[in-house]
Amino acid sequence: MRRLVDAPRWALNLFAAAALVYLFMPLGWIVWFSFNEPVGDVNLVWQEFTLDNWRGAFRASAYRDAFVESIRVAALSTAIATLLGSMIAIALARYRFRGAAGLNLLLVLPLTAPEIVMGSSLATLFLDNAEIIKRGFVTVVIAHVMFQISFVAMTVRARVRGFDWTLEQAAQDLGATPMRTFWRVTFPLVLPGIMAAALLSFALSIDDYIITLFNRGSLQTFPIYIDGAFRREFPPQVNVLASLILLASISLMLIGVLRATGKASRS
Amino acid sequence: MPAATVAPPPQASGLSQRADLVGLGALGVAAAVLVLVGTGAVSGAAAVVALSILLAAVVGLVVVAVAGGAEARRRLAPYGLLKPGMLWLALFFFTPLVTLLKQSLSTLPSRFAVEAEFDWNFGNYSTAFSSFGAQFQRGFGYAAVATVLCIAIGYPLAYVIAFRAGRWRNLLLGLVVVPFFTSFLIRTIAWRSLLGDSGPVLAWLERLHLTGPLEAIGLLDNGRILNTQWSVIGGLTYNFVPFMVLPIYVSLEKVNVALVDAAKDLYSGSVRAFRKVVVPLSLPGVFAGTLLTFIPAAGDFINARYLGGPNNTMIGNSIQDQFLVQNNLPVAAAMSFVLMAIITAAVVVYTKYLGTEDLT
Numbered sequence: 001m002r003r004l005v006d007a008p009r010w011a012l013n014l015f016a017a018a019a020l021v022y023l024f025m026p027l028g029w030i031v032w033f034s035f036n037e038p039v040g041d042v043n044l045v046w047q048e049f050t051l052d053n054w055r056g057a058f059r060a061s062a063y064r065d066a067f068v069e070s071i072r073v074a075a076l077s078t079a080i081a082t083l084l085g086s087m088i089a090i091a092l093a094r095y096r097f098r099g100a101a102g103l104n105l106l107l108v109l110p111l112t113a114p115e116i117v118m119g120s121s122l123a124t125l126f127l128d129n130a131e132i133i134k135r136g137f138v139t140v141v142i143a144h145v146m147f148q149i150s151f152v153a154m155t156v157r158a159r160v161r162g163f164d165w166t167l168e169q170a171a172q173d174l175g176a177t178p179m180r181t182f183w184r185v186t187f188p189l190v191l192p193g194i195m196a197a198a199l200l201s202f203a204l205s206i207d208d209y210i211i212t213l214f215n216r217g218s219l220q221t222f223p224i225y226i227d228g229a230f231r232r233e234f235p236p237q238v239n240v241l242a243s244l245i246l247l248a249s250i251s252l253m254l255i256g257v258l259r260a261t262g263k264a265s266r267s
Numbered sequence: 268m269p270a271a272t273v274a275p276p277p278q279a280s281g282l283s284q285r286a287d288l289v290g291l292g293a294l295g296v297a298a299a300v301l302v303l304v305g306t307g308a309v310s311g312a313a314a315v316v317a318l319s320i321l322l323a324a325v326v327g328l329v330v331v332a333v334a335g336g337a338e339a340r341r342r343l344a345p346y347g348l349l350k351p352g353m354l355w356l357a358l359f360f361f362t363p364l365v366t367l368l369k370q371s372l373s374t375l376p377s378r379f380a381v382e383a384e385f386d387w388n389f390g391n392y393s394t395a396f397s398s399f400g401a402q403f404q405r406g407f408g409y410a411a412v413a414t415v416l417c418i419a420i421g422y423p424l425a426y427v428i429a430f431r432a433g434r435w436r437n438l439l440l441g442l443v444v445v446p447f448f449t450s451f452l453i454r455t456i457a458w459r460s461l462l463g464d465s466g467p468v469l470a471w472l473e474r475l476h477l478t479g480p481l482e483a484i485g486l487l488d489n490g491r492i493l494n495t496q497w498s499v500i501g502g503l504t505y506n507f508v509p510f511m512v513l514p515i516y517v518s519l520e521k522v523n524v525a526l527v528d529a530a531k532d533l534y535s536g537s538v539r540a541f542r543k544v545v546v547p548l549s550l551p552g553v554f555a556g557t558l559l560t561f562i563p564a565a566g567d568f569i570n571a572r573y574l575g576g577p578n579n580t581m582i583g584n585s586i587q588d589q590f591l592v593q594n595n596l597p598v599a600a601a602m603s604f605v606l607m608a609i610i611t612a613a614v615v616v617y618t619k620y621l622g623t624e625d626l627t
Contacts, residue, residue, distance in 0.1 A: 016427035019420050020439070023446055023508065026457035030449060033460070044460040084352035091348035095341075098287045099294075103349060110360050112558060112614045114566025116583050117607040120590055121363035124370045124600060128307055146359040149352050200447075207450050209569065210583075214590065223452045234456065242453045249448030253441040260437055 027246060034239035041233035053236040057244070063237050066225035073137070073212075073221060074205035077144035082198040084145070085152025090190065092153070093160045110150040118147060119214035126215060135217030143215045144208060148201040155200065159193030199252070206245075286339040289331050290346030293324040297350070298357035300324075305362035306369065325350075364607075371600035383597050391601035399585045399602060406582035407609070409496065409571075410564035413503035414511075417560045418553060420504070421511030425552075426545075428512075429519035443512050451506060455573045458502050462492045462574070494576030502570035507563060511556035518552030519545070558617060562610055582606055 036043055037050040058064060088107065092100060110118065122143050126135050133139060167189075171181040209223040216224060226238055300321040303309045309317050328350075332343045371391055373383035396403070428439045446454065462468050469492060472478050481487045488495045522545060530540035568583030575581075582602060590599035 012423055013427060013431060016424045016431075019424045019508075020442060022420070022505070023443065025461060026454045026505070027446060027449060029457040029461055030453060033457075044456075044463060045465055084355060087348040088352040091345040095345040097290075097342070097345045099291045100345075103353065106353070106356070108618075110356065112562055112610070113360075114562055114583075114606060114610060116566040116568065116586055117367075117603050118360070118363075120586060120599060120603045121367035122359060123363075123590070124366040124596070125305060125359070125363040127596075128366050128369075129305070142359055145355060149355060153352065203448050207447075207452075209450075209452050210566075213587070223450055226450075226452060226456075230456070238453065242449050246445070246449050250445055253445060257437045257441050 030239050030246065031243045034236055034243045036236055036239075038236060041235060043234050043236045043239065053240050057237065057240045059237075061237060062220070062225060062229075063222070063235070063241065066220045066222045067241050069220060070206050070222040073140055073144060073219075074202050077141045077148060077205050078198055078202045080141070081145045081148030081152050081201055082194060085149045085197065085201075086156050086190070086194050088149070088153040089156035089160065089193075090186075093157050093163065094165060107150050107153055110147055111154065115147075115208075115210040119143070119211035122146070122211070123214040135215055136219050139215045139217065140212055140219055140221070143211050144205045147208075147211060148204060151204065152194075152197040152201050155197035156190065156193045159196070160190050163189060203249070286331060286335055286342040287346075290328060290343045293328045294346050294350055294353060296324045297321050297354055298361075301354060301358045302362045302365065305358055306365045367600050367604055370596055371604050373597045373600075375595065375597060381594060388597065391597045392605065394598050395601040395605055398598075399582065402580055402582045402585045403602075403605070405496075405571075405579065406565050406606070409500050409503060409579075409581060410561050410567075412500050413507065413564050414557055414561045416500070416504040417508050417511040417556070421508050421556065422515055422549075422553070424508075425512045425515035425519055429516055429522075430524075440513075440516065443509050447509060452569060454506065455502055455569050458498075458505065459493065459573050462498055462501075464491060464493065468492065493574060494579070496575070496579050499571050499575040499579050499581070502574045503564045503567060506567075506570065507560040510559040510563075514555035514559065515549060515552040518549045518555075522548045554617060558614060562614070565610060566606060 033043055033046070034053055035049050035051065036046055037048050037052065038045070039047055091097075092104060092107075122139075123135070126133060126139050167185055168181050171185045172178070176184065207223065208221075209227065212219075212221055212224055213227075220228075222241070226234070300317045304314050304317055328343065328347065332340050332347070335343070369385055370383060372387050372389065373385045373391075374388045375383050424443070428436055428443070432439050460466055469478075469490075472481065472487075478487060478490060482490070486492070486495075486497050492498050527540055527544055530544040531537055533540075565581075566583050568581060568587050571579055571581045571584050586599050586602045586606070589595045589602065593599075
């Protein structure tokens with residue numbers, strides 16, 4: 001009996017392992033080909049191993065500049081979206097008020113609209129008002145904030161939904177002013193959720209291609225530049241920069257997981 | 268005097284009672300003004316008047332909050348918190364949908380004109396369907412197949428993480444999320460290399476003598492994987508699988524294991540227990556995952572561009588090409604609008620049965 005049950009059990013585990021390998025295949029390719037020395041300008045066929053690409057990771061190039069531009073856009077848009085989105089999340093989770101259900105629905109809509117619709121429609125707005133605003137850095141930041149707000153609001157709200165709001169009451173009963181209550185009680189409790197949302201929306205921004213493409217004017221972000229130059233070249237430096245992002249995010253994730261596991265074993 | 272209690276006090280002043288109406292009204296008026304000004308429905312002097320109404324709505328809210336006392340402030344607080352973000356969305360998400368609609372009903376005066384004139388030209392919609400019907404079909408078709416494949420891959424993976432992983436659960440979940448952190452574009456380019464004519468996938472298939480059978484069932488085209496419909500569908504599946512795994516995992520995680528054990532005793536079989544207990548409880552996750560994969564997949568054009576070649580383009584490719592390359596904005600806007608209308612209709616039907624709570 002036991003053995004009969006075990007066969008499908010192992011099959012399922014193997015399937016899950018295969019699925020994880022599938023998820024990581026392109027990531028492995030990105031890292032592996034960062035050590036390739038391609039013939040010509042397109043790094044898509046394996047030739048021979050070299051460390052040169054990593055030595056020149058940050059040598060001046062259009063790719064490095066575009067990479068820095070992406071980080072600038074992401075930093076600014078994430079800061080704005082995290083502030084606005086967290087305020088919405090706290091309003092929705094903390095208070096019961098007229099119109100909450102309707103506003104909630106409006107908030108979900110940007111999450112369910114295809115990127116190409118958001119990108120092209122926003123571009124028509126900017127084109128209609130071309131005398132007020134030119135497409136460029138500012139419009140890309142505006143666009144990124146637009147799709148990040150709902151994302152931040154939903155993520156933070158999910159994290160603070162189970163939060164015990166009577167703690168605020170307790171603090172005020174003990175004589176804390178509303179400001180002090182917010183900074184000493186509410187803020188520390190919602191901060192982890194806000195940080196997680198900020199991190200993920202930073203990643204969304206840095207990765208965005210479709211919405212940026214429609215609203216960029218002549219701004220070159222990292223994905224935009226890679227795509228524009230792809231017919232001509234795809235140098236291994238792209239793999240190196242992508243590997244660096246990967247390395248940073250895996251380390252962040254591992255720190256998070258280890259801390260969560262540590263907390264769980266302590267409690 | 269302690270601050271307001273959690274339950275509203277039995278008798279509040281008239282102003283306080285109406286404070287929430289004031290808050291909601293001010294939000295509505297401000298959003299409406301932004302939409303009107305943004306779409307160009309009002310301009311010139313009227314726009315100045317409209318913007319002063321917007322300013323008055325904001326100032327009025329502050330005045331009511333200051334004059335109305337603690338209870339009014341408590342009732343107005345959520346609207347104050349919502350306002351900046353909601354107005355951002357009103358101006359940069361909802362207003363553009365109106366300008367998109369306007370653009371889709373405009374006409375280009377000549378073939379080389381850049382600026383279109385609004386004249387209720389519904390012809391753009393018939394052009395969209397007649398010239399790009401095949402792209403619409405491929406867009407929705409590829410997205411549908413990719414969504415089904417995402418469930419087939421994502422469900423077992425989420426199941427193993429939720430029920431079998433034990434202390435490795437968080438780590439495995441993290442591994443599923445890691446691909447998010449490398450560029451979507453570069454991952455797709457990676458598949459172009461992996462699936463390419465001299466890439467490792469084809470080499471392995473040849474080593475295993477699988478090219479013949481795969482060619483017979485149509486997965487390969489003249490010995491190539493790249494630039495077939497299956498490479499596009501495979502790319503879409505790959506890119507959106509994490510969006511399927513996470514919501515399914517969230518719903519499976521909530522399943523009480525004791526319930527499954529009880530079901531195993533009652534139905535005397537794990538397969539039936541799975542079918543009768545676990546599957547129904549995980550359906551909200553599957554539906555949420557379906558939305559989160561199908562919607563972006565239907566509008567995607569990167570996979571088709573890098574993996575599909577010229578004969579497998581999706582509707583997203585056509586919109587991008589008409590909008591940014593051909594400069595035929597009216598037709599691009601019409602296609603965009605149709606894409607959104609079809610997807611919105613599907614989402615409305617879905618959320619009617621499932622609510623919005625489980626979407627993220």
